[in-house]
Structures are given as structure tokens and as C-alpha cells.
Amino acid sequence: MSYDVEKPDEQWRAELSPAEYAVLRQAGTEPAFTGEYTDSKTKGVYSCRACGAELFTSTEKFESHCGWPSFYDPKDSAAVELIADRSHGMVRTEVRCARCGSHLGHVFEGEGYPTPTDQRYCINSVSLRLEADES
Numbered sequence: 001m002s003y004d005v006e007k008p009d010e011q012w013r014a015e016l017s018p019a020e021y022a023v024l025r026q027a028g029t030e031p032a033f034t035g036e037y038t039d040s041k042t043k044g045v046y047s048c049r050a051c052g053a054e055l056f057t058s059t060e061k062f063e064s065h066c067g068w069p070s071f072y073d074p075k076d077s078a079a080v081e082l083i084a085d086r087s088h089g090m091v092r093t094e095v096r097c098a099r100c101g102s103h104l105g106h107v108f109e110g111e112g113y114p115t116p117t118d119q120r121y122c123i124n125s126v127s128l129r130l131e132a133d134e135s
């Protein structure tokens with residue numbers, strides 16, 4: 001798999017904070033209810049903290065009470081890459097940034113949330129950077 005943005009591991013490590021690196025480049029998960037965007041209702045666009053690609057918007061963000069920012073759809077389906085993840089004895093769908101391949105979180109479906117897609121993109125705050133709309 002090749003991505004439009006590819007950097008040697010040392011460079012990612014230098015550019016990202018340790019917490020960002022652990023999630024984005026090592027597929028870690030930030031602790032629930034700790035991320036800065038978990039309950040954010042600010043209107044704007046959420047971009048990849050590693051490469052700046054626009055991934056999600058506040059329009060698709062919803063309150064899932066799961067402890068991480070949750071979206072029912074990406075801004076553009078081509079912006080994210082979905083990969084089967086069989087780690088930790090579970091079958092889940094990993095969500096990565098399609099431009100740089102960085103880990104964002106997982107997507108779950110069929111949970112019964114009252115959203116148009118019945119999907120929950122469960123995304124780490126530390127993977128995102130919110131660009132608030134100008135008002």
C-alpha cells in the first residue's frame with residue numbers, strides 16, 4: 001500500500017507528539033473520555049493531525065456517549081481507508097487516513113444509533129485537528 005504522503009518513521013516521530021505518534025503511527029487508542037474533541041460541538045472541519053487531509057465535519061458528528069468523538073459518515077468517503085483489523089481477538093474495521101495511512105480509529109455499524117447511516121466512526125481526538133468555521 002502506498003500513500004500520497006509517506007515519511008520515514010523517524011520523521012513522523014520527530015513531527016508528532018508522543019501521544020499523537022502512539023495513536024497515528026502505532027494504531028494506539030487514547031483513553032476514553034480524555035480527548036479534547038469527545039464532546040466538542042464546535043462547527044468546523046476535522047483534519048488529519050498527521051497530514052492535514054480533511055476527514056470529518058461537525059455536521060456528521062453525533063453524541064454516542066462512548067468516550068471518543070463519533071461521526072456517522074466521513075466528509076468524503078475517499079478521505080478514509082477501511083481495513084479489516086483482527087487484533088486483540090476481535091474483528092473490527094480500522095479507519096485510516098487515505099492520504100497518509102495514519103490510524104484514526106475504528107468504524108462500527110448496526111449499533112442502533114439514530115443517525116442516517118447506523119455507522120459510528122469512533123475516532124481518537126489526538127488523530128484530528130479541528131478547524132473551526134469562521135462566524
Ligand SMILES: [Zn+2]
Binds near residue numbers: 048050101102
Ligand atoms: Zn493523514
